Amino acid sequence: MAEVTWGLATSHVPSIGAAMDRGKTDDPNWKALFDGYAPARAWLAEHRPDVAIVVYNDHANGIDLDFIPTFGLGTAERYEVADEGFGRRPVPDVLGHPELSFHLVESLVDEGFDLTVFQELAVDHGFTVPLSVWTPDPGDAWPCPVIPLLVNVIQYPQPTAARCYALGQALGRAIRSYPEDLTVGVLGTGGMSHQLAGTRAGFINPDFDSMWMQAIETDPARLAAMSREELIRQAGSEGIELIMWLVMRGAMDERITKVHSDYFVPASNTAAGIALFDNRPPSA
Ligand code: DHB
Ligand code: FE
Numbered sequence: 001m002a003e004v005t006w007g008l009a010t011s012h013v014p015s016i017g018a019a020m021d022r023g024k025t026d027d028p029n030w031k032a033l034f035d036g037y038a039p040a041r042a043w044l045a046e047h048r049p050d051v052a053i054v055v056y057n058d059h060a061n062g063i064d065l066d067f068i069p070t071f072g073l074g075t076a077e078r079y080e081v082a083d084e085g086f087g088r089r090p091v092p093d094v095l096g097h098p099e100l101s102f103h104l105v106e107s108l109v110d111e112g113f114d115l116t117v118f119q120e121l122a123v124d125h126g127f128t129v130p131l132s133v134w135t136p137d138p139g140d141a142w143p144c145p146v147i148p149l150l151v152n153v154i155q156y157p158q159p160t161a162a163r164c165y166a167l168g169q170a171l172g173r174a175i176r177s178y179p180e181d182l183t184v185g186v187l188g189t190g191g192m193s194h195q196l197a198g199t200r201a202g203f204i205n206p207d208f209d210s211m212w213m214q215a216i217e218t219d220p221a222r223l224a225a226m227s228r229e230e231l232i233r234q235a236g237s238e239g240i241e242l243i244m245w246l247v248m249r250g251a252m253d254e255r256i257t258k259v260h261s262d263y264f265v266p267a268s269n270t271a272a273g274i275a276l277f278d279n280r281p282p283s284a
Contacts, residue, residue, distance in 0.1 A: 002100070002178035004279045005049055006259075007252045008040070009188045009216065009245045010133045011272040012056065014084070014125040017132050021090055025136075033272055036262030037133055040276040043259050044134055049185035051097045052146045053104075053171070054127050055247040056189045057153045059084075061124035069116030070159050071167060072150035073108070075101040079148060082122035089128055092138055097145035100178060104147070107174035113167055116150075123148060130189045133274065144185075153190065153241045158228055164243040165224035168250020175251065188248025190241025192263070193234070194270035200236065204271045208234045209263060212242060213275060217258055220249045238270075245275075252279045 016033070019025055025034040061082040063069075079094040108115055127148060135143055149171070152158055159167075175184050192212065195203040212235075215222050224246055231240045261275040 002175045002180060002182040002184055004172060004175055004186055004251050005183045006044075006047060006279055007186045007188065007248045007256070007277045008044070008130070008134060009248060009273065009275040010130050011191055011267065011270055011274070012126045012129040012189045012241075013267045013270045013272055014129060015268045016272065017089055017125055017129040020132055020136060033264040033267055036264055037274060039260040040262075040274055041134070041136065043276060048143045050144060050182040051100055052144055052185040052187060053149055054130060054146055054187045054189060055149045055151060055244045056123075056126040056130065056187075057151055057241060057244065059124055059126060059154065062122040065155075068152050068155045069150060070152045071113060072116035072118055072148075073101060073105055074118045074121050074148040074150075075105065076119055076121060079146075080122045081128055082124040084124055091128055091132065092141050094123060094127070094131070094142060095145045097147055100182070101147050103178050104171065104174050107177060108167070108170055111170040111173070113170055118148070118150070121148060126189060130187050134187070149247065151244050151247065153238075153243060158240055158243065160228060161226050161231065161243045161246055162224045165220060165246040165250045168247040170250075171247065172251035186248045186251045188245035190244045191235065191239055192242060192271040192273040193236050193239040195236030196238050196269055198237065202269055203236045204265055205234055205236070205239075206263075206265065206271065209271050209273060212245075213261060213263065213273060216245055216249055216275060217256060217277065220246060252277060257282060
């Protein structure tokens, strides 16, 4: 039986990846953000899973804007790193886990989540930046095979927070019904509050982010009850990316143990958050 051993929530701001790729992590603008990652990275280095699932959104780099699946899942052997206009990031391509992917597609469709299936997919900063937050120096390969789970957060109507939480709960059941003994890490990506355009460009809401950071651990149902309009009002038009944290949270147990969290403003235009949770029983 496979099991979810940890969950990692993290922002995916592209300039976090660029700062790493260009050796700027010790610059005064960036140092505090990367220092805030250190305890999570150290713990994760000691808890390498057999497979990871990254819940993320594409930003019209891997998928044309004419086709917006509400939810999608990758089944490929390998995912290329997308070129977002400045050349590909100097990080490894991603090896997938088709066997677990097919099991997840089957289980989730059976539960009523009619996913779009990606047999081919280039992954953008929404995916590669969280991998870099986890593993700053991957060398030739990321620590384990990784499966992309896509959520539309960029085009109205995005799925509701409640639907994302329910998808996460179904994902957790799907993982636990996989016959092989695998440990699985789940990443929920995006957020925290930010708005990139319009009259509220630059909007950040630390009070809301602080509430979200606490409730994602102890009261996710409260977050799942929020409407998309309320989320955008409180977190900004791109802050709605936070619904992807609820997919990660839904896949975990009701009671989880926080390993580390940190909050940094601003990373580019965004309030950057990280939260790492251990899903094993406290005695383990
Ligand atoms: C920024 C944040 C994002 O979530 C994103 O996808 C692109 C850019 C930013 O703050 O610059
Ligand atoms: Fe984004």
